[in-house]
Amino acid sequence: MSGRDDDERWRSIVDNYGERARLDDDGSVAPPYVEEPEQLEQPTPFQEHDHVPEPDPDMEEREAASEAEDRFVPPPPAPLPRTTPLRLAAWTGVLGAPLAMLVLAVLGLGPPTWLVLTICFAFVTGFVYLISTMGREPRDPWDDGAVV
Incomplete structure (x- = not known):
């Protein structure tokens, strides 16, 4: 080739x-004729509107x-579970003993030896009780x- x-x-x-271009009498190419759709009167944003809808009572x-x-409306919640007094005392010992020692240290007080031993005993006893009453079987992975 x-x-x-x-x-x-x-x-x-x-x-x-495509379509053939129409030539004017002088030989130049005229743009193709395109029909324009009817122009509808649309209100501009700045025009006053004559019709204001009535509010519906x-x-x-x-x-x-x-x-x-x-x-x-959700149903009323289930009551909170109650713990046994022994378990409550164990948690008080585990959480309260370090807190009591911290307060005594921050205040700069020198507690008697029997108070320090009682606080340590409460912590250790509560910890051992909570560990011993835990479930023996492993949790389902x-x-x-x-709960549904």
Whole structure:
């Protein structure tokens, strides 16, 4: 294929492509005629509107009624579980003993030896009780604690 054949083919494609341009009397190409749709009068944002809708007097009642119907009221929560007095005393010893020692240290008080021994005994006893009453079997690895 020669360059001349290519030029002729391109010229043929261009000559036969799409609509033909209309030529004016002076030989210039006129733009294709496009029908314009009817222009509807649309109010601009700055124009005054003649029609203002009347407020519906029953609308507020209907909205209040639908809100009352659609409102979810959850059931009352289950009561908090009660612990045994022995377990409560153990937790008090485990958490209260270090707190009591911290307060005594911050205040700079020198407590008697019997008080320090009692606080240490409360901590150790509470810790041992809580560890000994733990469940023996391992927890299910797929249990995330959710209750349905």
